[in-house]
Amino acid sequence: MRKTTDISGGRRPAADSGGGRVSRRAFIRTVSAGGAAALIGIGGAGRALWGATSTEPGLRSSRDRNPLRFAPEVIPNDLTLDAAVGSADIGTGIESPAWLLNQTLPSPLIRARKGDPFRVTLANELPEPLILHWHGLTPPEEMDGHPRFAVRRGRTYDYDFTLENRAGTYWYHSHAHFKVGKHTYLGIAGMLIVEDEEEEGLGLPSGDREIPIILQDRRMHGAKTPSYSNPDTLEGILGDEPFGNGVRRPKLEVDTALYRFRILNGSNARIFRLARDDERPLVLIGNDGGLLERSVEVDAIDLAPGERVDLLVDLSEAQVGDRILLNSEAFHIATGLGRKEQVHRQGHPLDLLELHVTREVDEPATVPVHLSAPTLPDPKDAVRERSFVFSSDRDEWTRTMMQHQINGLSYEMGRVDERVPFGETEIWSFTNENQFAHPMHLHATHFHVLSRTEGRNRVMPWEGGLKDTVLVHPEETVRLAVRFTAHRGLFLLHCHNLEHEDVGMMLNVLVE
Ligand SMILES: [Cu+2]
Structure with missing residues (x-):
C-alpha cells in the first residue's frame, strides 16, 4: 500500500535491545498472528458513512482524489538538504512550480532518535537567503535557525548537535528573514519524527x-x-x-x-x-x-x-x-x-x-490508557510574570498592509526584546486584543498551558502536556508556565500565521 523511497538508509529498525523487545515490524506481525485476541473498539455507534455520490457542498467524488504519498525518509546522519527551485507532482500528474529540498514535496521526512547526533548540511541554491528551523526541537542557538544565520545562494550551513528532545512529531521549515510564508508555501518544509525507548515500549501502531x-x-x-x-x-x-x-x-x-x-x-x-x-x-x-x-x-x-x-x-x-x-x-x-468588522475566511x-x-485484516487494536509522564513546568515554582499583548492595525504608510504587533513592537533582527533567566520558571500571559486568531510559537523550550480566560474560556484537551505553539483567539488571555532548560542564547517568540510573522509579529528572546 505504502511506498517509501529510501534515499539515506531508510527507516532505522527499532533497537532490539532492552529485555528482548521485538522490532516494530515484527511486533505488527506478532499481533497479527494473535487473531483470537479481542478487538477493542473505540467510541460509539451511529456511523453515517459518506458515500462516493454525496453532493453536499464542499464534498467531492472519490474519483477526483489523488493517492496520498509519503515523503522519502532520511536520518540526520551526515544528511545534506539541497534547496533548489523545481516542480512537483501535486496529483493526477500535474506538475506545479515549487521550491524544494532534495527535489521532493513535501521535504524529506527526517526520522531520528533521542540522544543521537543530528548532523545536517543545508545547501542553498535558491535565489533568496535561507535558513532552516527545527520546529519543536531545542538545539543550541546557532542550530535553531534564527534568521540572522540565513545563507545566500551557493552557500551552505552546517547543523551539528545532539538530539535532546523526547519522542514526538516535529516540523522543519524555512526561517529566512520575512520570507517564512513564501518559502513554506512553496515547499521548504518537512516532518521530523523523534523516537525514544519509552515510546517504543508502548507498542503503538508503526x-x-x-x-x-x-x-x-x-x-x-x-x-x-x-x-x-x-x-x-x-x-x-x-x-x-x-x-x-x-x-x-x-x-x-x-x-x-x-x-x-x-x-x-x-x-x-x-x-x-x-x-x-x-x-x-x-x-x-x-x-x-x-x-x-x-x-x-x-x-x-x-x-x-x-x-x-x-x-x-x-x-x-x-x-x-x-x-x-x-x-x-x-x-x-x-x-x-x-458583523461588518468580522473576519469570515x-x-x-x-x-x-x-x-x-x-x-480486511484480523489484528487486535489495543489503545494503551497510560502513555507517558511528561515533566511540565510547575506554576508553583514561578518567580516572575511576563505579559505579551497582541494588537493589529493598518500600516500607517501603505494603508493596505496590516501590522500585527507584540507589545506594540514589530520585529527587528538586532534588538533584544525579552531577557529571560535560564532555568527559572515564569508565568507568561498572551492577551489578544484584536480580531485575528494568533497561533503563538516559542523556540528553545516547551510550555505548560495553565488557563484561558475570555473567548473559549478553557484549556482544550489537545493543549495538555508540553506545547510549543498555542492558539489565542480574539479577546482571549492564555497563561503558560515557561522554563528554559535546554540552552542559553537568542531565540524567538512569534505568531505562526506566517503572513503575520513576516510582517513582524515576532520578538527576540534572550535566554541568559
Ligand atoms: Cu498572528
Missing part, C-alpha cells in the same frame, strides 16, 4: 500503520498552485483546496486496523477543526511535545499552523468499501465585533483526507 501527514490548504490557479505573491497580511494566505503531503485532495487505502496518524498543520494561516465524518471520536495520544499522560477521546480538534497532534484512528470495525473522511469542520471565531469546511477501506 510501520504501515503509522501515517505521517502534513495538512495544508492551497489556493489554486487552474490545476496548478499559483506562485506566492501579494500575500494577504490581514488573515494570511487561505486556500480552499485541501492538500496532504503535497498532494491535492488526497485519499488513502486502508485496512480494518488501528492506525497512528501524526498530523501536522503545515498551512501558512489556515486553522483546521479535525473530525471524522462517521461520528466516531478521535483518540488523542500526543501533541507538540510528544505523548500525553493518557489517551483521550475527543469529537474534534482545532489545529492551528505549527501545531501537531498524534491520533489513533481505529478502523477495526469498518467494512471493506467504507469511505471515511477526515474533515475540517465549519467553525466560527468570535471577535466581539459587529477562517472556519470554512474542508474534506481533508478520504480513507478508503480496501482490505
Whole structure:
C-alpha cells in the first residue's frame, strides 16, 4: 500500500535491545498472528458513512482524489538538504512550480532518535537567503535557525548537535528573514519524527500503520498552485483546496486496523477543526511535545499552523468499501465585533483526507490508557510574570498592509526584546486584543498551558502536556508556565500565521 523511497538508509529498525523487545515490524506481525485476541473498539455507534455520490457542498467524488504519498525518509546522519527551485507532482500528474529540498514535496521526512547526533548540511541554491528551523526541537542557538544565520545562494550551513528532545512529531521549515510564508508555501518544509525507548515500549501502531501527514490548504490557479505573491497580511494566505503531503485532495487505502496518524498543520494561516465524518471520536495520544499522560477521546480538534497532534484512528470495525473522511469542520471565531468588522475566511469546511477501506485484516487494536509522564513546568515554582499583548492595525504608510504587533513592537533582527533567566520558571500571559486568531510559537523550550480566560474560556484537551505553539483567539488571555532548560542564547517568540510573522509579529528572546 505504502511506498517509501529510501534515499539515506531508510527507516532505522527499532533497537532490539532492552529485555528482548521485538522490532516494530515484527511486533505488527506478532499481533497479527494473535487473531483470537479481542478487538477493542473505540467510541460509539451511529456511523453515517459518506458515500462516493454525496453532493453536499464542499464534498467531492472519490474519483477526483489523488493517492496520498509519503515523503522519502532520511536520518540526520551526515544528511545534506539541497534547496533548489523545481516542480512537483501535486496529483493526477500535474506538475506545479515549487521550491524544494532534495527535489521532493513535501521535504524529506527526517526520522531520528533521542540522544543521537543530528548532523545536517543545508545547501542553498535558491535565489533568496535561507535558513532552516527545527520546529519543536531545542538545539543550541546557532542550530535553531534564527534568521540572522540565513545563507545566500551557493552557500551552505552546517547543523551539528545532539538530539535532546523526547519522542514526538516535529516540523522543519524555512526561517529566512520575512520570507517564512513564501518559502513554506512553496515547499521548504518537512516532518521530523523523534523516537525514544519509552515510546517504543508502548507498542503503538508503526510501520504501515503509522501515517505521517502534513495538512495544508492551497489556493489554486487552474490545476496548478499559483506562485506566492501579494500575500494577504490581514488573515494570511487561505486556500480552499485541501492538500496532504503535497498532494491535492488526497485519499488513502486502508485496512480494518488501528492506525497512528501524526498530523501536522503545515498551512501558512489556515486553522483546521479535525473530525471524522462517521461520528466516531478521535483518540488523542500526543501533541507538540510528544505523548500525553493518557489517551483521550475527543469529537474534534482545532489545529492551528505549527501545531501537531498524534491520533489513533481505529478502523477495526469498518467494512471493506467504507469511505471515511477526515474533515475540517465549519467553525466560527468570535471577535466581539459587529458583523461588518468580522473576519469570515477562517472556519470554512474542508474534506481533508478520504480513507478508503480496501482490505480486511484480523489484528487486535489495543489503545494503551497510560502513555507517558511528561515533566511540565510547575506554576508553583514561578518567580516572575511576563505579559505579551497582541494588537493589529493598518500600516500607517501603505494603508493596505496590516501590522500585527507584540507589545506594540514589530520585529527587528538586532534588538533584544525579552531577557529571560535560564532555568527559572515564569508565568507568561498572551492577551489578544484584536480580531485575528494568533497561533503563538516559542523556540528553545516547551510550555505548560495553565488557563484561558475570555473567548473559549478553557484549556482544550489537545493543549495538555508540553506545547510549543498555542492558539489565542480574539479577546482571549492564555497563561503558560515557561522554563528554559535546554540552552542559553537568542531565540524567538512569534505568531505562526506566517503572513503575520513576516510582517513582524515576532520578538527576540534572550535566554541568559
Ligand atoms: Cu498572528
